[in-house]
Amino acid sequence: MTTAEFIREYRERDIRQLALQANRFPDVDMPYALDQIQGWQIARRKLPKWAACDGVIFPPHLSMEQCSSEPTAQYKLNLAMEWASRVGHASRMTDLTGGFGVDFSFTSCAFAAATYVERNEQLCHIVEHNLPLLGLNNATVVCADAVEYLSTVEPQTMLFLDPARRDEHGAKTVMLADCTPDVVQLLPQLLEKSRFTMLKLSPMLDWHKAVDDLQGTVREVHIVSVGGECKELLLVLSTVVESELKVYCADLSTASDTSSLFVYTPGSSAPVANSTFNIQHSTFLHEPNASIMKAGCFDELAAAYGVSPVSRNSHLFLSDEPVEDFPGRSFVVERVTTMNKGELRKALVGIEKANIATRNFPLTVAELRKRLKIKDGGDVYIFATTTAEGEHLLLISRKYR
Known part of the structure; x- marks a missing residue:
């Protein structure tokens, strides 16, 4: 049995049990096979369209757990399309922190050309293999450091960044200044090289402080939840569009629907008094x-x-x-x-x-x-x-x- 045959036949099995039976399959690259089976099982829940696509290669466990789900990736595509229309420009975008490429595979569909940038060579090879299988033919894969590439990139319609939220010891970070790359330090270049920039940040981050740190360039804050759990904080930065800050609270139910969306301008309402009526039956x-x-x-x-x-x-x-x-x-x-x-x-x-x-x-x-x-x-x-x-x-x- 080849490794590919093993993956197809056993992908619904418990990987811990499969690992114990490795001696039964001497011709199978078991570490790789277990990674693929575990990745497929996660994708079946988070990325059903990817799981249904034959031949897609999945990265190690951490990248799969950290990647976006289909509903949140679709939300970012809709947001990218709206902003491309607003700035009257949809020619090209660059994702400076490509990762496994889920967000890139969605947002790139809003543009005529798209560039995926990632410093991890293994992920670059995986994404280069996967993109054609997913029907994406407008993309270029570049293995490079985000900061170094940004200094050379031509002006884009959109730049996208999902800064790494773990320190050198693997511990999670939630402060904007502690993420890699440092978005605040890159802010002048981001604004110069794009009509708008979309940042994906930790849902644990204090969005008020992030807006302050980004020095009046944030036009929209999107707080995105799925299944009752806050998943992502998205900030849209632009100096091309001048507008009052708006906050979007989106609760997603499926890959294509927004079950609820509440939009407001911070500080637009006076404090509302506490309830004065008696709480009783039928309230x-x-x-x-x-x-x-x-x-x-x-x-x-x-x-x-x-x-x-x-x-x-x-x-x-x-x-x-x-x-x-x-x-x-x-x-x-x-x-x-x-x-x-x-x-x-x-x-x-x-x-x-x-x-x-x-x-x-x-x-x-x-x-x-x-x-x-x-x-x-x-x-x-x-x-x-x-x-x-x-x-x-x-x-x-x-x-x-």
């Missing part, structure tokens, strides 16, 4: 999606959707009527209780399991679950929070949508 409870939680745009959200915060630090919102297009999850409150033992016992009658979340509450989820003696799961949702008056409440709810 609607709203929990913002992960992108909005990351953005911290709670006043703008409340003003836009006519909802009231339970308190300044709860990050939960209330309304008397349903809000059909709220960017997050909505619930109907069925019962409300304090932490008084008698009230708790009465409110929890018939509830054996529930999904519990704490927001501005003195107990952790584990501590509260232990005190309530309720198992995890089911269709009941208990939100433990603190009102503006300092009262600890449990909002026992069920999903509205």
Whole structure:
């Protein structure tokens, strides 16, 4: 059996079990085969179109875990197309930190010509092999250091950078100044060599500080979530387009759809007062999606959707009527209780399991679950929070949508 045949036949098997059976397959390059099988299994989840393409070579595990998923890569393509249209130019782009090439394979489709730059020679060979299989014929692969290449590149419509977010010891970094290459140091060249630059950054990064560090050149901030988890922070820089900073909170559901998108201008809304009405049966409870939680745009959200915060630090919102297009999850409150033992016992009658979340509450989820003696799961949702008056409440709810 050849290595290629082994990969095709066993790619759905547990790689740990396959590794233990290596002696059975003396003609198979087992380290390479296991890398490919593991890569395909990750791609089946993150990159189904790539997994369905015969002959695609996958890189080592770390590159696969760090690469974009199809929904986030598609989002960047849409963003690149929009900005190319805005600057009236879609001739060429360069990805200075190509990596495995997922983002490049999508964003390059918005331009007549595209250049992939990567200093890792192995990744360059992989991408050069994969691009034609994926139907991309407008691309050039260059093995070079990003900073050195930037100094020689001709003006582009778009430059794309995904700075490395690990230090020399492999530890994760989240500060812009700690990433490689140093985008702040390269800023004059990036602006000179592109009509707009797109930066992909860690979702852990403080986007306010990043905007400040980039000295008034950021035109848009995009906070992108998938499946309730914040995945990427995208910044669009330009001196060609002069505009007020806008923040886009996108929660993606599939490779081609945006399930919710909330756009706002920072500081555009006055602070919204805490809820003043009594939380009771049939009150609607709203929990913002992960992108909005990351953005911290709670006043703008409340003003836009006519909802009231339970308190300044709860990050939960209330309304008397349903809000059909709220960017997050909505619930109907069925019962409300304090932490008084008698009230708790009465409110929890018939509830054996529930999904519990704490927001501005003195107990952790584990501590509260232990005190309530309720198992995890089911269709009941208990939100433990603190009102503006300092009262600890449990909002026992069920999903509205």
